[in-house]
Amino acid sequence: MHEFRYKRGSLCCEGVSLESIAQRFGTPAYVYSHAALMDGYESLDKAFAPLPHLICYSVKSNSNLAVLRAMAKSGSGFDIVSGGELRRVLRAGASPRKIVFAGVGKTEDEIALAVEKRILFLTVESPAELELIEKVARRRGSVAGIAFRINPGVDPHTHRYITTGAAENKFGLDLGSALEAYNKSLRMKHLLPIAIQMHIGSQITETAPYVRAIRKVRPLLQQLWARGINLRFFDIGGGMGIVYRKERPSTAESFAAAILPELKSLDLHLILEPGRFIAGNAGILLTKVLYVKKGAVKNFVIVDAGMNDLIRPSLYGAYHEILPIRRRRAARMHADIVGPVCESGDFLGLDRTLTRPVAGDLLAVMGAGAYGFTMSSNYNSRRRAAELLVHGKGVDLIRARESSEDLMRGESIPAFLR
Ligand SMILES: Cc1ncc(COP(=O)(O)O)c(C=O)c1O
Structure with a gap:
């Protein structure tokens, strides 16, 4: 509102x-309006109530400590992309078990901090990063929760600078190499693959690209089950668009109405990473x-x-x-x-x-x-x-x-x- x-x-x-x-x-x-921030969060939370879910507010959109505190108090989790953002959300009172960490260029120090704080999971965006997370977790004697970011290769019909799920973007792994990546992580003693993640872009006003992306990723989940890899979370990222001018973006309700049927048979906890939609x-x-x-x-x-x-x-x-x-x-x-x-x-x-x-x-x-x-x-x-x-x-x-x-x-x- x-x-x-x-x-x-x-x-x-x-x-x-x-x-x-x-x-x-x-x-x-x-x-900023506190009521509007809360309204954005609560409308999504309510719309997705039929499915177990966690909303991880995307910190990059607005990372002021007071905004983060307001989100944490409302029960939100956080999507972060740097050690700086991790420190911010912890300062704001975030629960580490509600933090997910994406980004193609995490440094060893950032990974070490995330592992030390026991965040919910790190989203792995390359095979080299997988090795590094295993090395850091082994050194600390812990087991780090991970997701792989899958690049489903869909066009979200948004500005080319904020398209992230198309084949030519730098983010994530392509679908073809994901199964092997999960298999490989199973052989690593200090990693626990618990989630699958995607994020196809920003300021997306339609629901169809999300549905297409979920449908492209679903067979992979079945292949993973067949191999005994039982993930707990399906993180569909953020990107829901808003009205700047005359756009007619989906509402929280219409978004949920399109997404929920695609996920309900999967028995997975849904994660959303909205930034712009809330702030x-x-x-x-x-x-x-x-x-x-x-x-x-x-x-x-x-x-x-x-x-x-x-x-x-x-x-x-x-x-x-x-x-x-x-x-x-x-x-x-x-x-x-x-x-x-x-x-x-x-x-x-x-x-x-x-x-x-x-x-x-x-x-x-x-x-x-x-x-x-x-x-x-x-x-x-x-x-x-x-x-x-x-x-x-x-x-x-x-x-x-x-x-x-x-x-x-x-x-x-x-x-x-x-
Ligand atoms: C991994 C990830 N999640 C969530 C978001 C938030 O996007 P938005 O503010 O469009 O919801 C972004 C934005 O770039 C992102 O890269």
């Missing part, structure tokens, strides 16, 4: 006006207009948030709706909404028609809760934005805006240059 609505002409998050947040905390700032529309990027400029062929609305704050428009050509915080009656204008970064590719929205703003006006870049702050950078030595969490009528600062000192932390000038 959307928790950003106009009340008497002023855009609010739950019970708090975004104008008051800008006044108190400045801009640019990410603002995407639970957050906005609040920004202030600095200048309105008339160019030779275009108008520009120059705002104080740039591609370093939200890279999705520049990186994927992603569309984010941009709304005025205060609705006013004024002439409309056609303009590009751009940031202050020294790149022509630094824009938040191109060719938009909007009420002509003036310097100081506030705008909300919608749908920025996932892959917003987590993909932000310090490019142009810009301080990363503050993050705020709204809960009813209250708002908490959950990450302070970086200081100029933060930007130079860890750097030094060598003696020969002094």
